[in-house]
Amino acid sequence: MKKTNSKLQNRAFTSACIIVAALGLAYAPIPGLQQTVVIVSGTELQAPLEQLEAKFEQENPNIKIDLKFQGSQDIVNKFIDQKNDFTPTVLIPASGELLDELSQRYQAQNNSEAFYNQPQPIAKTLLVAIAWSERGNVLFPNNQFSWSRVEQAMQANSWSAVGGQKSWGSFDFVITDPTRSNSAQASLNLWAMSKLNASNPNNIDYNNPAITTLFSTVKKSVYQPPRSTDILLQEFITRGPNDADVATVYESIALSRWQQSGKNQGKPYQIYYLNPTVETVATAAIVRQNVDSGTANAAQKFVDFLTQSEQQKVFVQYGFRPTNNNIDVRSVPNSPWSQNIPGAEINPSAKTLPAPNQKGIGEIQRLWQRTN
Known part of the structure; x- marks a missing residue:
């Protein structure tokens, strides 16, 4: 009787081991099969x-x-x-x-x-602009972003020429490298549309002298543009006013890094919705x-x-x-739309356009590369 019970216990133990091993094989990575x-x-x-x-x-x-x-x-x-x-x-x-x-x-x-x-x-996400609040108030009255105001400040290369304080020095606009980054391509596409008063983002004449001049102005003003938008924003926050005043970035990273800007520079940047903007x-x-x-x-x-x-x-x-x-x-818990970020909107009224198509991207890259 004792031997029978012992055999039964051994069998139960063996069965339990087999079950545990099978579960292990089912849920643990198997070398060579991962x-x-x-x-x-x-x-x-x-x-x-x-x-x-x-x-x-x-x-x-x-x-x-x-x-x-x-x-x-x-x-x-x-x-x-x-x-x-x-x-x-x-x-x-x-x-x-x-x-x-x-x-x-x-x-x-x-x-x-x-x-x-x-x-x-x-x-x-959407393409937006950001600016340090004090300077954005000067450049964009009534919180309305304007490509022409940015171009005017770039051409003047001086804050004092556009109503800012002389101590602010030169005006510094920042975008990513259009040959490597989608946000710069979208920014230049919208800027060209504004310059030509066009309504179709995929029907821009990039051979127009006004667009050639615009690209030249931007390229001379933007020194060593970063390869990606998140890198640009990190540099924007680190450099702060006097080295980086206005930039175009994705709404997503502008929202997620907003608190960081306040810690680094004392006063955080403000978000401005472009109109029209690009949804990516x-x-x-x-x-x-x-x-x-x-x-x-x-x-x-x-x-x-x-x-x-x-x-x-x-x-x-x-x-x-x-x-x-x-x-x-x-x-959503910890949603940035619940943090009272200056300028952030859940339902912005701006018209939303698609990103430029393959032909437009190619034209933007070619013009940027050949412009001095």
Whole structure:
């Protein structure tokens, strides 16, 4: 009887061990079976993606996310020219129009589709201007942004010439590098529209002498433009008034870094909505080049994860507008729209335009490169 009980206990113990081992195999990473998904994103998404990476890997232990960050135009160019020292799986530039450009260029070179599936929107934001409050009050009366006022200040190169204090010195406007960054391309496109009083962002005559002169003025005034928008904003905050007065950036990072500007400079900057402005939609695409179907499936899990409501709320916390219109940005914990940020609006009245198309981007880049 004792022997029988002992055998039964041994069998139960063995069965329990088998169950525990099976659970371990199901939920723990198996050496050799873990898949690595390389995400190449614009720098404006760096903070939320780094936060969401840890959560996703915890829920999907057999998938490792490897995040890389570049300027949005760099994402396209480096992929097409195969200049990366890694193999990208997912590309997430700031604008879906840049993926259209990549798809067309890739198909022309390879006669095949660039992506596994239709690219998916991840998060939205608007192009805005920022200025240190005291100087913005002088340059933009009634809080109305004006491209002509910025150009006037750049041409004068002096705050005193546009109503500012002489001690403020020269006027310093900042944008990113238009050959590498989507925000600068969108800024110059809107500026050209304003200059020509045009209504169509994709029907601008970049050979017009007035636009050539405008680009020359901007290029002479902008010294060593940063490669990405988040880097620009960090430099803007660090440099402060007298070295950086006005800039165009994404609303998302302007909101998420606003408190930092107050800590660094004593008085934070103010946000100004451009009218019209550009809505950019950070969009994810799973590439086919050197990516097998198993890795593509793992990548799709991550992209789908980013579009779920809980993850969309994380993007809201970093100043992005969700692709899910059912999410109220004010109800999200730690939402920047609940922090009384000067100039921030939940529903700005500005007309919203798409980012410039491939042809427009090409014209902007060519004119910038040949302008002195």
